[in-house]
Amino acid sequence: MLLESALLAVVAAALVFAFTNGLHDAAHTIVTSVASRALTPQVAIALAVLMNLLGAFLGEGVARTIGQDIISPVHGGDGLAVLFAALCGAVVWNVFAWYRGMPSSASHALVGGMVGAALVSSSSVDWRGLATSFLVPMVVxxxxxxxxxxxxxxxxxxxxxxxxxxxxxRGFKLAQSVSAATLALGNGLQDAQKTMGIVVLALVTVGHQSDYTVPKWAVACAAVAVSLGTATGGWRIVRTLGRRVSRIDPARGFAAEAAVSLITGFTSLVWHAPISSTHTTTSAIVGAGTARRLAEVRWPVFVDIVKFWLLTVPASGAVAACVYGLLRLTGL
Structure with missing residues (x-):
């Protein structure tokens, strides 16, 4: 009975993480179309919610990678404590980044939390899987x-x-209706699956299933939680990406959206690698800006964003390690 309660706590924490993921990543999903005035904020959010929801049902390769290739928790209550602590670390970082209005990575926060909690527990980190499935995609x-x-x-x-x-x-404002939709679809393919991967890992940890197939209820719950987070907007981060990094007109917005759509589609459906769609979108905005001239980008702002990126994994890992320690001290 205690183990089942702990499992429910992990699933609930995973859905909270999915909500904060949607809250945080909604910004990069809508920023290019809103900043270029191709779509109104209300239409952009509605489109992002719909396509995020659809994308969550189109694959589970990234979920399997998160579930299998990052850590190997021990079975039972201690394994669930690791996952709960990892999710707490990721949620705390997501909320902090949203409050600061900084485009950070919920994916990196989750992996950082998993590694941080595993290092102070009896769980083990799959360093080979971490390198090939996370570190390489993180850079590439x-x-x-x-x-x-x-x-x-x-x-x-x-x-x-x-x-x-x-x-x-005028032409690229129309084109952005399509590119913004594919960008949101790719975001759903990536971000909802990370929550699914944690839920599956929790189910394997307590012995409810032996493989890493994602149950339909986990897909539906993750999709809804991410979509609800997306519906809230994340306007603090929109202002940073849409106004402070580089000017975004319809052509640049289309270029960034098309680039990110191609990358998220490939990494989700072919490579099955968890990437940061936030980092990728930010970089694509900078790339589209530099196509005209380097001065189009506000480099001090971009450097500040990169510094924030580099803090994500260690900060979320430290929070997760502290949460795990508290759970052990209190006997939970």
């Missing part, structure tokens, strides 16, 4: 975001070099 995805954002914007500038700016803006 933002770099690809910058490169693709730059190249797509460069192609747009060349193809429409003789077209009136007003006509270009």
């Amino acid at each position: 995805a933002p770099l690809l975001g910058w490169l693709l954002g730059y190249l797509i914007m460069l192609a747009i500038l060349w193809l429409f070099r003789n077209t009136a700016p007003r006509s270009v803006n």
Whole structure:
């Protein structure tokens, strides 16, 4: 009975994490279309909620990676304590980043929490899996975001070099209706699955299932929780990404959205790697901005954002380790 209660606590914490994930990551999902005025904030949020919900049902490869390749918790109550502490670390960081208005990574916060809790417990970290499934994508995805954002914007500038700016803006405002939808779809493919992976890992830990197949109820709950978080908007971070990093017009918004959509689609459906869609979007915005000239980007702001990124894993890991220690001290 006590083990079942602990399992319910972990599932509840996972859904809270999914909500804060949606709250935090809603910003990068809607920022390019709102900043360019291609969509109104209300329409952008409604579209993001719908496509996030749909994306959550289109795969489970990332969920399996989170469940299998990061840590190997012991079975029973101690394993659940590790997962609960990891989720607490991630939630605390997500709320802190949202409060500061900084575009951080809920995915990195979750993995940081898992590693931090595992290191102070009897669980073990799969260092090989962590390197191949997390560290490599963590570095590659933002770099690809910058490169693709730059190249797509460069192609747009060349193809429409003789077209009136007003006509270009009008055309890409229409195109952003599609690219914003695919961006939100990719976000649903990525972010909802991370919650699913934790829920499955909890079920395996207590012996409710032996494989890492995601139950339909876990898919539905994660999808709804992320979508509810997305519906709240995350306007603090929207202001940072939409106004402080680089000016976003419809063409740049389309370039960034197209770049991120390609990357999240590939990493979710082919590579099955958990990436930070927030980092990737931020980098794509910078890449699209630098296609015109380097001065288009406010580099001091971007450097501050990168510093915040680097704090995510150690900070969430430290919080998770402290929570695990408190759970052990209190005998929970």
